[in-house]
Amino acid sequence: MVMNKTRLAVTCHLMRREDLPEVLVIESLSFAEPWTEEMFLHELNSERIAESLVARVDEGSGERIVGFLCAWIVSGELHINNLAVHPGYRGRGVAAQLLEEMLVRAHAKSVTVGYLEVRASNEAAAALYKSYGFQPIGRRRNYYDHPREDAIVMRRQPL
Numbered sequence: 001m002v003m004n005k006t007r008l009a010v011t012c013h014l015m016r017r018e019d020l021p022e023v024l025v026i027e028s029l030s031f032a033e034p035w036t037e038e039m040f041l042h043e044l045n046s047e048r049i050a051e052s053l054v055a056r057v058d059e060g061s062g063e064r065i066v067g068f069l070c071a072w073i074v075s076g077e078l079h080i081n082n083l084a085v086h087p088g089y090r091g092r093g094v095a096a097q098l099l100e101e102m103l104v105r106a107h108a109k110s111v112t113v114g115y116l117e118v119r120a121s122n123e124a125a126a127a128l129y130k131s132y133g134f135q136p137i138g139r140r141r142n143y144y145d146h147p148r149e150d151a152i153v154m155r156r157q158p159l
């Protein structure tokens, strides 16, 4: 469990269509090859397996979305497909809270194993996942483009 005294208090909710403008800004600030609106809509329309969360913060002047996590829960497995936090809100436990909420939801559905892929150079994400018990189990060569890079496959089992 991550202990972070400077944790920003966020609330995690299921992503809605009207959240997409804010989500797309965070996505484009976070990745060289961002998911498109259509890709997020596909997640939102795949209710049977897809579970997408947003983290909201209320700083007095209204709520804003500061991060999101997209996952699939299928065949007793959790697959984390996308996770990003707004650059202005990183290092304050937002990703940790999104991950914790998703793990609670997965446990409630009797999920026993979790998988994800992460760029080989993404030390921040790898450290986050390791701190939640995900272990590297393999490497997919040249999995990513722009820049071309391997993916590290990580698994947490039991979840």
Ligand SMILES: CC(C)(COP(=O)(O)OP(=O)(O)OC[C@H]1O[C@@H](n2cnc3c(N)ncnc32)[C@H](O)[C@@H]1OP(=O)(O)O)[C@@H](O)C(=O)NCCC(=O)NCCS
Pocket (backbone or CB within 6 Å): 002, 003, 004, 030, 031, 082, 083, 084, 085, 086, 089, 090, 091, 092, 093, 094, 095, 096, 097, 117, 118, 119, 122, 123, 124, 125, 127, 128, 129, 131
């Ligand atoms: C990876 C990312 C989601 C982390 O979000 P975050 O809200 O800043 O992470 P948190 O503050 O919740 O950090 C939780 C843990 O992750 C690890 N971590 C987070 N950022 C880190 C960094 N820059 N360097 C090393 N470890 C880091 C630490 O273990 C941290 O625990 P600690 O605070 O007790 O040290 C964020 O950096 C991001 O959006 N990056 C761009 C998109 C991306 O790479 N997504 C992941 C794709 S697989």
